Structures are given as C-alpha cells and as structure tokens.
Amino acid sequence: MFCSVQDHEAGFKDIEITYRSGRKEVIRLTAPSRRAMRQARLDLIQSGDPWPIVQLAVGQDRDERWLDKLDGASADLVECTAFALAFGVEWEKKMLSAAQEQLEKATRTVQTPATPPNRPSTPSAPR
Incomplete structure (x- = not known):
C-alpha cells in the first residue's frame, strides 16, 4: 500500500x-x-487529468x-x-484489488499462437 x-x-x-538526473530528494x-x-x-x-489531485499533495x-x-x-x-492520500485507505484497497484482478485476468487469457504464413507444399524450383 x-x-x-x-x-x-x-x-x-x-x-x-x-x-532524471539521478539526484534524490525526500x-x-x-x-x-x-x-x-x-x-x-x-x-x-471533467478533464481526466490527474494533476489537480497531485498538485494538492505536492x-x-x-x-x-x-x-x-x-x-x-x-x-x-x-x-x-497523492491519490491514496486524497481518496483514503478504502479507495487504495479497491484500486489495488482491481489491478490484481486485471493482472489475473490477463494471465488467464489463452492466446492462440499466430499461424505460420502460407507456404507452398513443395519447394519452388530455382529459376
């Protein structure tokens, strides 16, 4: 959390x-x-932009x-x-749970392998 x-x-x-420069700060x-x-x-x-929430925290x-x-x-x-501080413990638990569900769903999804491109059944004769 x-x-x-x-x-x-x-x-x-x-x-x-x-x-990005490598400098650390608390x-x-x-x-x-x-x-x-x-x-x-x-x-x-209205905007979908997280900055207003982040700016309140920073x-x-x-x-x-x-x-x-x-x-x-x-x-x-x-x-x-910032979002966790703004929306509280229960919100954070819900978001982590939703992320875990999505991860599990993604790993359960069986992906069919791509079929190889069509190839002639006999090799072509050199031209």
Missing part, C-alpha cells in the same frame, strides 16, 4: 524521489482538505513540469501516493 493508516492519520507521507506529500478536494474531484472528472510551488523532471517510477509514486 502507498499510505498506511498512520500516514492518513498524520495527513502526510514523506517519500524519496529520484530525478519530499512531503500532504493530504488535501475536504473543501479543496471538491474542486479537484470535479476537475478530474503544493502550489510545483507545477506539472516538475513531475516531468522525475524518473518514471518516481513520477508514478508521486501520483499514486
């Missing part, structure tokens, strides 16, 4: 991130207020370009942790 019950009770989570993500979440939730529904001094400076795993960690 991205956030423990203690993180939710404290209202923040400290995480270590890595920039940052604090903060749970948003209920009032701030109202507008961010509406923005998320603060106004960082913009979306800041997220692009992180390596992929760190950017994903920031987004997932």
